[in-house]
Amino acid sequence: xxRAVQGHAPYPEESAAELVxxxxxxxxxxxxxxxxxxPVVESLLRQDPTERPEFEExxxxxxxxxxxxxxxDAGTRITPLMVPDAKRLPILRRRxxxxxxxxxxxxxxxxxxxxxGRHRHRQAAxxxxxxxxxxxxxLVLILFLLAGAVAYALFFMPRSDPGxxxxxxxxxxxxxxxxxxxxxxxxxxxxxxxxxxxxxxxTTGPGGxxxxxxxxxxxxxxPEGFQxxxxxxxxxxxxxxxxxxxYVGGDFTLIVVPGRDAVRDxxxxxxxxxxxxxxxxxxxxxxxWSTSSGxxxxxxxxxxxxxxQFTWRDSSGRQVYVRNLAMIVAGRYHVVQVIGPxxxxxxxxxxxxxxxxxxxxxx
Numbered sequence: 001x002x003r004a005v006q007g008h009a010p011y012p013e014e015s016a017a018e019l020v021x022x023x024x025x026x027x028x029x030x031x032x033x034x035x036x037x038x039p040v041v042e043s044l045l046r047q048d049p050t051e052r053p054e055f056e057e058x059x060x061x062x063x064x065x066x067x068x069x070x071x072x073d074a075g076t077r078i079t080p081l082m083v084p085d086a087k088r089l090p091i092l093r094r095r096x097x098x099x100x101x102x103x104x105x106x107x108x109x110x111x112x113x114x115x116x117g118r119h120r121h122r123q124a125a126x127x128x129x130x131x132x133x134x135x136x137x138x139l140v141l142i143l144f145l146l147a148g149a150v151a152y153a154l155f156f157m158p159r160s161d162p163g164x165x166x167x168x169x170x171x172x173x174x175x176x177x178x179x180x181x182x183x184x185x186x187x188x189x190x191x192x193x194x195x196x197x198x199x200x201x202x203t204t205g206p207g208g209x210x211x212x213x214x215x216x217x218x219x220x221x222x223p224e225g226f227q228x229x230x231x232x233x234x235x236x237x238x239x240x241x242x243x244x245x246x247y248v249g250g251d252f253t254l255i256v257v258p259g260r261d262a263v264r265d266x267x268x269x270x271x272x273x274x275x276x277x278x279x280x281x282x283x284x285x286x287x288x289w290s291t292s293s294g295x296x297x298x299x300x301x302x303x304x305x306x307x308x309q310f311t312w313r314d315s316s317g318r319q320v321y322v323r324n325l326a327m328i329v330a331g332r333y334h335v336v337q338v339i340g341p342x343x344x345x346x347x348x349x350x351x352x353x354x355x356x357x358x359x360x361x362x363x
Contacts, residue, residue, distance in 0.1 A: 002041050005034045010045060023047070036065055214350070219358045226258045228336070229358025231351070242279060252340040252348065254355055255280055259332035266333065270306035271297040273333060274326045280337050281324060287312035304328050311342055321345050323352035329361050 002010045010029035011022050028045035031038045040061055046052050053061065213219060213229050220236075221227045224245055234249035243260035246253060257280065266277050274281065275295070284290045290312035297306050305327035314320050319342040326335050336356050340348040 001037065002029070002031055002034070002045065005037060005041065006031060007033075036069070040065070213358060214354060217354045217358075221362060222256070222258075224256075224258050225361060225363040226256060226334070227358060227360045227362055228254070228256055229354040230254055231354075244280070251344075252338065252351060254351060255335070255337040255339070256355075256359075257333070257335035257337075258361070259329065259334055261333045263328055263331045263333065268304070268328070269297070270304050270326045270328055270333070271295065274306045274308055274324065278324075278326055278333075278335060280335055281310065281322075283314065284310045284312045284322070289313050321348050323348055325352075325356050334359075334361070 011019055011026075013019055024047070028042060028047065031041040031045075034041050040053075040058070043051075043053055044058075216231060216233075217229050218232045219227055219229050222236075222245060224239055228247075230247045231249050234247045234254070237246040237248060239245050243257055245256045245258065247256075248254075261273070261277070266273050284292070290310065292311075293309050295306070295308040297304070305325060307326075308324050310322040310324060312320060312322070320339050321342040321344070322337060322339050324335070324337045326333055328334075336352075336359055338348050338352040338355060340351070
């Protein structure tokens, strides 16, 4: 409104940062040439948003200005409308003065052409491409491009992670694993010729036989009442005020929460608990940049758990990749979470598989 009436913006607009700084630091501009709209424009330019008029107040204000506005003056430069004289007859004009005759095509002769001349004329005359033929050409071109895009996606795009499908069904078991009646912790270590760790979804739970650990890992029995598979060189930190036991090794962190939250206070759905109430995922919910994938609930017998993959920016601005598992054991939630750099997803997945595969409740 200020620009439309004054003819220029109230603040310079070359730089967005400079514009924000000037709006916050300097007083609003004066709408001296806005006439009756001056109080409306200046009230909308106030620095404090709470002092600006509301929508209903502004609409009533503008309506009152429109109703009280005087009629515009026609001025002296307006040419008066010519009133036709009914007594005068209309001036007749010949058709040639208004519409020019169309020239006949040069190919049309006075005498009818012979069969040989007609055939030669048809060969010499250029055929213009009609709109239907152009439409067919565009349609064929679009279909060809779509077919090329589908072929490129099928043959050159990387395959999606089979462990990122969302659902509550039990995940497929790799070859060599125990029967479905066994415990959810029966996840064998990946073989040298098998699927890489980044494409495996290693989900486990308490109970069942202890899996074999990979080289460099060991199953540690924690005094807080659980055991977990962790790197031998990592340092354990005592339980903090949030009920977390942390194992730290370089840029990677393993967090274990052994039964801090009760099911009766947080609901019996581990997927809802992971999404809305788990405190270890609060940075994901509050981060301005975050993503999630592979969210699913897993029910194996009486065991219920939820798994997910998350990314966010931590307090230092680092982009992290997180694997999270929340399970219900004896009416309480147990959480196993691995945090690492987003660029090393395979390493985070390997640590997560060893931790969840070796996790057991010991008391």
